[in-house]
Amino acid sequence: MTTPSDPQSADGQFQRHSGELLRFLTRQVKCAELAADLRQETWLRLRRREPGEEIGNLRAFLYRIARNLIIDHRRQQDARPAQEEISVELPSEQPGPERVASDAQRLEQLQDILQELPPHLRQALLWNRLEGLTQREIGERLGVSESMAGRYILKALERCQQLMDVSP
Template identity: 90%
Template sequence: MTTSSDPQSADGQFQRHANELLRFFTRQVKCAELAADLRQETWLRFRRREPGEEIGNLRAFLYRIARNLIIDHRRQQESRPALEEIPAELPSEQPGPERVVGDGQRLAQLQTILQGLPPHLRQALLWNRLDGMTQREIGERLGVSESMAGRYILKALELCQQHMDISP
């Protein structure tokens, strides 16, 4: 904060009450740094008043600015969540390394099992689960009835379940 040696200047007038304002803010907010910031904001608002604006009681005027700043500060604090409420580390949506490795191992195991299935069972299962084809569409492609295509899918799932713990 710049000060002027002229006690009649705006800076000089403010400076007469600066230490008192700092003590007031420190008691109110219990933080020396924040108190200094609020005192600085008081000075800025004091300086922004209309040129030629008459101030009857300078000390009362400065305290009115100070009280308004305290009110604004408290409202702002109430609208923010407390730091304790915000977890230090937010849980990740991504799976952990153990899960990634485990999933990779299960996928490799499933690929091995699928390769060991008879081709018509493997193809029926893949068309159904990966391509979303109906039993009717699979039956038409394989040249079998719709119910036979359903049995192929069911048999493929049963064989996969026997070799690994997955649900159909």
């Protein structure tokens, strides 16, 4: 038979009250990570008690430890000097307005170039790049061989590259 001071019994009871204790701590400190740390520290303090130390109501004992930890945490927070917030501007991963305008202009230019391509070249390129069709699938759709479909795609890419390089 286990007694309330038996470490195995205390561990089992701690596990039974663990979720409830975490919810209590989270409500008190308003931070899930800190609450989890305080719950862990509660368990450690329970395990560090003197062997043979009798605990009448383990649940109440756990809450007393948790409340003391909250008080200690708040005291530490109050003791820290107020730090001035330093504003550091980090470069944004979003493109700037100039880049957005430049990209929009290049997209419009590419659309114009695609419209100038012969229809079979344009269609082969769009099916390949936008829909991910293979050369075989494109050849079947256009009624040409697989290698001819590959040539259509290559020719369309070369023409687009050539016109994009020439345009301002």
